[in-house]
Amino acid sequence: MIPLHVNAKSLRHDCRGAPVTTTSPHAVELLDHAVHGFVAHRKDTAQRIDSALAEDPELVPALCLRGFAYKALASQQFDADAQQNLSAAQRAFAAHGGSRRESRLVRALERWCAGEPLAAAHLLEQTLREHPRDLLSFKLALFL
Helix, strand or coil: CCCCCCCCCCEEECCCCCEEECCCHHHHHHHHHHHHHHHCCCCCHHHHHHHHHHHCCCCHHHHHHHHHHHHHCCCHHHHHHHHHHHHHHHHHHHHHCCCHHHHHHHHHHHHHHCCCHHHHHHHHHHHHHHCCCCHHHHHHHHHC
16 A cells, blocks of 8 residues: 655645645646646646656656646557656655545556546546545546
8 A cells, every 4th residue: 555645844735725745835836837737738738747847856746647648648659658657656656655636646547557547537536526626636537
């Protein structure tokens, strides 16, 4: 079982109150910026995600977002990229723990990479019951 993180020093919240595990408040701001880019289908979304990960290379939601973005391209050519981000998110979560939300993001990406998008959507919907303003989970659940 992956540890859930309760260290208040590294538990932050995004602009909608969803928990994000990081020691960097700036990484959370950059993550918000990346999520907004993803939701708006902006051309610079990849750069926004890269900026968040440059601030915190183990930012689980950003790693998952990048993996989800590769899966959203709906091309097998990007499956290895999605899997690489999933592996990085799993390692980061195993090393540092995280919130239940972050655990579900990782598990949802696992399910989607395994060809089970409905199982991924179910996990995201569980997160939305706890965090109804979680824009990333909302957008991904709608997409799936």
